[in-house]
Amino acid sequence: MTFQKNQKIQLEITDLGNEGEGIGKIDGFPFFVKDTVVGDHVTATVMKVRKNFGFARLVSVENASEDREDALCPVARPCGGCQLQHMSYEAELRFKQKKVHDCLLRIGGIPEKILSEAEEPIVGMEKPWRYRNKAQYPIGVNAEGRTVAGFYAGRTHSIIESDNCALTPPEFQKILRAVLGFIEEHHIRPYDEKTGKGLVRHVLIRKGFATGEIMLCLVCTSAKFPHRDEFVQEMKNIPGMTSICININAEKTNVILGKEIEVLYGQGYITDILGGLKFQIGPLSFYQVNPVQAERLYMKAMEYAGLTEDGAILEGGRQIRDVWDICCGIGTITLFAADTIRKLQEKLPDDQKNALSEVKIHGLEIVPEAIEDAKINAKLNDISNAEFAAAAAEDYMPEYLKANPDARADVIIVDPPRKGLDPEVLRAAVEMQPSRFVYVSCDPATLARDLKIMLAAGYKLRKFRAYDQFSRTSHTEAVALLTK
CATH class of the missing domain: 3.40.50.150 (Vaccinia Virus protein VP39)
Structure with missing residues (x-):
């Protein structure tokens, strides 16, 4: 059977791919369809066909799996951050345990008997939301000329506008809105990747969950941030704000952070406690999110x-x-x-x-x-x-x-x-x-x-x-x- 681009197809999703995308077959030929769950019966549009498999885009769910649920975030589907919000958490944990097991079996060549004896149950979260202690928001301008922040759509640098990610603490929204308001009020230009012009590239926010300490770091092409004293006065009044700094990244690059840091307020770091130990965390520090x-x-x-x-x-x-x-x-x-x-x-x-x-x-x-x-x-x-x-x-x-x-x-x-x-x-x-x-x-x-x-x-x-x-x-x- 041959398939054409934009052709409508009917699929039953019977398995999941490595990134959580659904897999359904027509006459044994598999299609990968994002935003689907095992047990879904869907209508999809063929996007690309290769020799042994194809990709299709979800059009509608005709009969939903018992593992399907409504995404909490309104931009979950276009945003590149979450892939599994449409899936029940129980199904997500099963998928992840199976993913590890199958890799050890197929890639590692470890016999099933050994795996079954060695495997311990996956450790999930009691509440799988608001767990991230760090977020990096790209800053840009929308079609109406308004300054926006959010996350990149999957495999693109198009910003999906969002200031309330369901994986980050609620106070991150308040901080991001305050930063965007300041940028708009003082007509500070966001960075434009295409022209290489503009000042503000990203907003980085970190929080020590055990200490409540918060860091705000603006990633800019220059340390010459307008009205910086006024900015600090406004931001430091946010509860928990411990450190405010600028990271300078003037390169035409996809790398988010540069190497130079200028501290505007505080000591340039926050602290957190993990396993009873204190950890000092700066803008560039690797620390589990x-x-x-x-x-x-x-x-x-x-x-x-x-x-x-x-x-x-x-x-x-x-x-x-x-x-x-x-x-x-x-x-x-x-x-x-x-x-x-x-x-x-x-x-x-x-x-x-x-x-x-x-x-x-x-x-x-x-x-x-x-x-x-x-x-x-x-x-x-x-x-x-x-x-x-x-x-x-x-x-x-x-x-x-x-x-x-x-x-x-x-x-x-x-x-x-x-x-x-x-x-x-x-x-x-x-x-x-x-x-x-x-x-x-x-x-x-x-x-x-x-x-x-x-x-x-x-x-x-x-x-x-x-x-x-x-x-x-x-x-x-x-x-x-x-x-x-």
Whole structure:
């Protein structure tokens, strides 16, 4: 059967793709249709046809699935931020658990029996809304010439106007409206990507959920922001406002933030508390956007690593001595591990405390600014048993092993970006012979690819668990434990 562009087709959605898009078949030929749910019967328009599959746009739902629900956000469909608001939360969690499971099965080549024994239930949220502690709003001008903010439509740089994202705290709306009002009142030009002219590119807002501290950062092409004193006076009266700054980005680029920061009010950072630890967060700091789920995920990573307040003992009763945290960012997991050791040490009788005094936690991260943040956070929490290095792991680890051929690690924890780990890092990890290898992942596909290498080196998958870190989106986090 052949299909033509703009042809109307009838589909029953029977499966979901990697990004949560529905899949329906006609005579065995699959079409991907966004904004649909398994069980939907829909009318769709053919958009593109390739050799083995096609893409179609949803026209109408003729018979809705029991898992379909109305999106909370009025712009959920055109906005590029959420992909799953039309899906019940129970169905979303099932999709995400299956996504991790299927990647480990198909990409990782891990047998179903092992997966079923190792798999723990996905950890969802009690309330999967208003969980984000950070938002970046592009600023532009609409067809009527009015200054607007919102989010980019999927795969475009067209702004979908929205000042009340259902994933962000309510106070972000108040702040954004105040900023837009000021820009309009004082005739300050938003940046135009096409011409490269204009001043204000983005508005960045961050909040420490535990402290209530709020940061407002304007991303501008210049630090010469008009009426800046008046702007600060107006914005600092917003409850919780702790820091106001300008980030200068004069480049013609899709990168949102530049490297230069000018502080207009406060100290240029806010603080938050995660797992009982304080973290200092600036405009450029990497910090998990969902602190509730991040704490749960990191505590599970500690459990998998054998680092709990009940003990730091490996199989066979051997004491943990060396822990490596690869891709450590601002040191969150590193400091969780160091703090766990410290708390355990405090519980021990005086004659046993020395057993943990030699434990070292090594944090490794490619971004120098993140390592500076990590050192600040270690000092902020009076942690002395953690050390940090700013280097690419694929360069640092092989060189470290050349200089220290007998080096071993008791535990290696990795938390790489979506692209996963470089093969050199995996080779070095195998050479360091950790008793436990804990992989924190933000992409199930690269998790599966990397675990396949570790399994080929003799490791075994013992446990894994998915975490819904980005509710109402298709993104899924997971943590896995491998042992010899």
